[in-house]
Amino acid sequence: MSSQVIDDLYFSASALKTYDTCQLKFKRRYIDGLFWPDDWIKDKEKRKLQEQGNLFHMLAERYYFRGKIVDSKDIISEEMITWLERLTNFRPYNKQDQFLPEHKLQLNNGDLKLMAKYDLLHFSEAGRVVIYDWKTHATNSKVNYLKRSLQTVVYRYLLCKAGGDYAPEGSWQPKDITLVYWNPRFPDDEKVLFYNQERYLRDERKIKRMISDIKQVSFRADDDVLATSEEKNCLYCEYRPICHGEPALEIEPKEEDLDLTEDWDDIEAISF
Template identity: 35%
Template sequence: MAINNLEELYFSQSALAIFNNCRRRFRYRYLDGLYWPAEWGMNEEVKNDLKQGRQFHLLAERYYSQTLGETVLNSNSLLQSWLNRLKTFSAAENVVSAEQELRFKEDNLKLLAKYDLLKYDSSLKKFIIYDWKTDKKSLYQKDIKNSMQSRFYLYLLYEAGYDYFAADYELEQMPELIYWNPRYPDQSLQIKYNQDDFQTDKKYFQELITEILAEVEFPLTADLNKCRFCEYRPICRGEKTENKELIEEDLDLNLDWEAVEEIEF
C-alpha cells in the first residue's frame, strides 16, 4: 500500500536497510506501493525454506505464549526437530512477550519493531531479546553484530520499551540480543548494549530518518551488483531478476501472520 507522504510511515529496520541499500527501491515499495510478495523471484527450494521459516516462527510464538500444548508435528519431522531444539535452547520461562510489537514516536522519529521473543532476567534486571533465524547460513558466517537489525532492535527496546514496561518490571541494566538458528542448535550469538552504543544509535537513526524525509529524487543505486536479485530490476534496468536466496534480514517474516499457512498437526 502506498502512503501519501513519508511523515505517515513508521520505519522498521527493513525499511531503513532498504533505503541504505537503494533509495529507488525504497520509493517503489513504500511510496509507490509497488510491493511484491517475498516469494517472488525465488526458486521452489528457497520458497520452501521461507515457508518453513514462517512456520517455525509461528510455532515459537505459540510455544512461548503457551498456546501450543504438547502437539506432535506428525506431518513435518523437520519442524518437530526444530521445535524440540528450541525447547532445549530456551524454555518457556521468564517470558515477557512473544511477537511483541513496539512503536515509538518523537518528533520526526517514528519507529516500529516486532520482536520474536522478549524475556526478563530478574537477577540482572534487564530484558533479553531473542531473534530466530532459519536460513542455511551459520550465524558465524554473517556480520550480524553491526547490522541494522541489531542496532535498531536494541536501540528501540531501550528507548521506548523500558518506559513501556516500567510498571511491571524493574529494569536497571541495558538489554541484550541473542540470535539463534534451529539448523545450528549449538550456536548462538549474543550482543551486549551500553550507553555509548545507545547514544551513537540515537544520533544515527535521527540523522538517517531526517535524510529520508528530505529525500526528493530517490536515485538508483550505482552498485549494479545490488540490482541482481532486486524485484524491481525489470523496471529499473530492463533485465530479469536473478533467482534470489533466502536472506531473512531482508524479509519482514513476522508482520503478516494471517498469511502464514496453518501447520497440519
C-alpha cells in the same frame, strides 16, 4: 504527497536498510507501495527454505504464548520437530518470567518514528530483558555482521527508548538489554550482543541521521533519487523489471523482509 508519506512513515530496520542499499528501491517499496507478492521466489529449494522459516517462527510463537508445544508431530516434519526440541532446550519456557512472542513495538517521538516486531522478548525476575531473534538461513550469520546490522541497532535502541512499560523501574538502562541471535540449524552457536550507554548514544545518532537524510530527499519522481551503484544488488532486485525491463536473476528475500505485509495498524503507538 511523497513528503507526507515520509512524515507518516514509521521506520523499521528493513526500511532503513533498504534506503541504505538503494534509494530507488526504497521509493518503490515505501513511497509507491509496490510490495511484491508472496510467490515471488521461483526456485523450489529457496521457497522451501522460506516456508520452513515462516513455520518455525509460527511454532515458536505458539510455544511461548501457550507455554508448551501443542502442535501434533503427525503434521510437522521430522526436521521441524528437531528444531522445536532444540528451541525448548535452548530457551525453555517458565512461569516465573514473562515471555512476549512476536511482540510489536512502535515509537512516536516527534520526528523520530520507529517500529519493530520482536520474535521474542524475555523479561526475567532479575529485572533484565533479552531480545531473541530466530534465524533459519542455511548459512550461519557472522557475529561481526550482526553487530553492525541495522536490525541490531534498531531493536536494542527502540526497546530501550520505548519499552519502559515492561521495566521494573519504568525505563530500561542499556546495560539491562541483551540481544541474542539463534539459529536452530546451529543450536550451540548463539550470538549474544550486550548493550551499553555508549552504544545506545551512537545508535541514536545513527538512526536520527539516517532518517534526517531520508527526509531531505524528494521522492516525487524516479529521477529524484539515487539508484544503487552495486551491480549485484540491482541484478537480484525484485524491482529490476520496473527499472530495466529485465527479470531479476533470482529473487531471494532477506529474513528481515519477511514481515513486510504486516498490518501496522495493530501496533500500539507510544508517544513522548
